[in-house]
Amino acid sequence: xxxxxSQVAFDPSRHMFATKEVNITAYxxxxxxxQCTLDLSGSSCYSCLLNSVAYLPTCCDGKIGGRVLRAxxxxxxxxSTTLAIVVPTALAVVVILSLCYILLTRKAIKKxxxxxNESQPVGSLQFDLDTIRAATDNFADAxxxxxxxxxxxxxxxLSNGEEIxxxxxxxxxxxxxxxxxxxxxxxxxxxxxxxxxLLGFCSGGGERMLIYEFVSNDCLDxxxxxxxxxAQLDWPMxxxxxxxxxxxxxxxxxxxxxxxxxxxxxxxxxxxDGKMNAKISNFGMAIGWVxxxxxxxxxxxxxxxxxxxxxxxxHGQFSSQSDVYSFGVLLLEIVSGxxxxxxxxxxxxxxxxxxxxxxxNEGQAMELIDPTLSQCCQNTEVMKYIxxxxxxxxxxxxxxxxxxxxxxxxxxxxxxxxxxxxLPPSVPHRAEPQRTxxxxxxxxxxxxEYNAEIISIDEVTxxxxxxx
Numbered sequence: 001x002x003x004x005x006s007q008v009a010f011d012p013s014r015h016m017f018a019t020k021e022v023n024i025t026a027y028x029x030x031x032x033x034x035q036c037t038l039d040l041s042g043s044s045c046y047s048c049l050l051n052s053v054a055y056l057p058t059c060c061d062g063k064i065g066g067r068v069l070r071a072x073x074x075x076x077x078x079x080s081t082t083l084a085i086v087v088p089t090a091l092a093v094v095v096i097l098s099l100c101y102i103l104l105t106r107k108a109i110k111k112x113x114x115x116x117n118e119s120q121p122v123g124s125l126q127f128d129l130d131t132i133r134a135a136t137d138n139f140a141d142a143x144x145x146x147x148x149x150x151x152x153x154x155x156x157x158l159s160n161g162e163e164i165x166x167x168x169x170x171x172x173x174x175x176x177x178x179x180x181x182x183x184x185x186x187x188x189x190x191x192x193x194x195x196x197x198l199l200g201f202c203s204g205g206g207e208r209m210l211i212y213e214f215v216s217n218d219c220l221d222x223x224x225x226x227x228x229x230x231a232q233l234d235w236p237m238x239x240x241x242x243x244x245x246x247x248x249x250x251x252x253x254x255x256x257x258x259x260x261x262x263x264x265x266x267x268x269x270x271x272x273d274g275k276m277n278a279k280i281s282n283f284g285m286a287i288g289w290v291x292x293x294x295x296x297x298x299x300x301x302x303x304x305x306x307x308x309x310x311x312x313x314x315h316g317q318f319s320s321q322s323d324v325y326s327f328g329v330l331l332l333e334i335v336s337g338x339x340x341x342x343x344x345x346x347x348x349x350x351x352x353x354x355x356x357x358x359x360x361n362e363g364q365a366m367e368l369i370d371p372t373l374s375q376c377c378q379n380t381e382v383m384k385y386i387x388x389x390x391x392x393x394x395x396x397x398x399x400x401x402x403x404x405x406x407x408x409x410x411x412x413x414x415x416x417x418x419x420x421x422x423l424p425p426s427v428p429h430r431a432e433p434q435r436t437x438x439x440x441x442x443x444x445x446x447x448x449e450y451n452a453e454i455i456s457i458d459e460v461t462x463x464x465x466x467x468x
Contacts, residue, residue: 001032001053008034009046016045125188125200127211132156132202136166145218150284155214163214164199168207180208183283189257194248196271196281215279217272224267225339230370235377237276238334242385243410244278245270249327250403252280253320258288263318265326266307267333287318306340306351310395321397324406328392332356335385337370353393360390360420384414391420 007018017035024030036045052068060066135156136143146153151170157163169180180203187198187210202209220241223229233241245265252260262269263285271279309325311317329340332352340352350358359367365386366379373382388409394400399421401409409417 001034001056002050004032004034005046005049005053008036008049009042014038016040125184125198127200127202127209129202129205129207131158132166132209132211134159135164139166139168163216165196165212165214166202167210167212169209176208179284180210183210183286186258186260186283186286186288190252190260192248192251192256194244194251194278194280196279212281215271215281216274217276219268219281220270220272220278220334221266221268223272224334224337230337230372233334235373238373239381239385240276241270241272241278242331242334243407245280245327245330246403246407246410248278248280249323250407253323253403260286261289261318261320262286262323262326263312264307265323265330267330267339270330289320309397311397319397320402321400324392324400324403325397327403327406328389328400329353331385331389331392332368335370335373335382335389336368337372356386356390356393360386365390380414384417385410387414387417387420391418394420396421 004018004020008016011018016038017033019034020032022030022032034049036048040048048070052070055068055070056066059068133139135158136154139152139154143154143156144152145155145165151168154166154168155163156166169176180201184198184201187195191197196215197213199211199213201211217223223233249262249265252262260283262280262283264282265280269280269282271281273279307326307329309322311319312322329352333340336352336356338352356365356368359365365383368386369377369382388406391409392400392406401418
């Protein structure tokens with residue numbers, strides 16, 4: 001800031017403004033702007049800006065950003081003249097802010113009247129059904145990308161040439177409708193390079209569809225576990241994918257406007273774009289949360305439990321630490337090239353996690369690495385990533401690091417990593433009986449009062465639950 005002051009005040013070109021940016025951490029940059037009005041001399045500008053900089057700790061300490069605006073006295077300018085300029089300007093600002101407050105208040109009231117009512121106008125995020133039909137060639141099989149219990153995903157091309165992914169949901173139940181609303185409003189609020197970007201939605205004519213950016217390289221699952229395709233994933237590429245997933249998850253947990261637990265992080269929900277950047281997708285099971293609380297997910301937990309934390313499988317309980325566990329499973333899968341399969345195995349069969357714990361305890365963790373990588377990576381680096389994966393899949397959620405800690409670990413010195421508790425995971429090898437949605441139905445308190453009714457279709461915004 002001090003160097004910026006001199007640059008502004010004594011710039012020979014007399015532009016009287018300057019900018020700087022400084023990397024605070026590997027993931028955070030500080031952007032700074034200083035400016036004086038052109039009528040000031042260099043010395044007056046310098047003095048004014050120094051006073052402004054000195055005031056920053058008083059006004060802005062602990063905030064993400066801040067701004068200091070100060071009136072300056074032009075050399076020779078009388079107090080009465082300055083007062084005649086400043087007072088009307090201040091009054092005008094007050095009037096403008098008051099009008100903005102009134103308009104925003106009216107808009108908020110209007111939004112509350114539209115909550116949950118699909119018959120009302122749905123705003124700029126809604127796509128016309130005919131537009132989506134045309135983009136997908138009327139949902140032609142040739143454009144089908146993926147298919148599952150939730151519905152079908154199609155590739156489409158809009159009239160402007162933009163490629164899109166269309167997630168066409170099956171069913172018309174109340175549960176499907178609420179899940180659809182939730183995913184729309186969660187994704188509309190999220191913006192991060194490591195999340196698949198929602199472009200909009202289509203609702204009407206018996207259809208519910210989510211419109212996403214098209215990601216050209218399909219999902220990580222199709223590359224990592226395919227004997228031929230996995231050769232594309234060399235060691236630097238895998239590190240890039242791991243770190244991208246970690247940054248996306250950290251954003252969801254700590255930096256998103258509404259903090260999110262994904263609840264379904266696995267290789268098939270990681271997409272790769274043309275530059276092999278990882279993008280977390282499929283937020284159908286995600287839940288919003290306030291503070292670091294444990295929630296009960298209202299969705300059924302069924303099928304293979306390989307990526308679920310023990311507390312999710314046994315009690316249906318989710319927290320940010322259950323996402324950390326899933327990340328640890330993902331990390332170990334990416335390093336080993338093996339899937340963590342837990343269902344339909346004999347009781348004494350060894351899955352990826354139990355195998356990882358055994359090798360770790362025996363000091364043979366390098367045995368886990370994908371054989372295709374053995375000649376192109378350093379042992380110390382591989383060991384660091386396996387170490388972080390082991391820390392993330394510890395059985396007790398309290399022993400697992402936060403995603404903020406994980407991101408620091410990934411870029412840090414391996415000698416500073418804490419040691420895990422040397423206990424193997426106890427996730428059952430066989431899938432337990434499926435829980436129904438009714439058995440996992442949360443109370444309002446458990447969900448932090450979060451439900452689909454706090455969000456508005458029309459404006460695609462959230463009502464904040466509490467200050468952070």
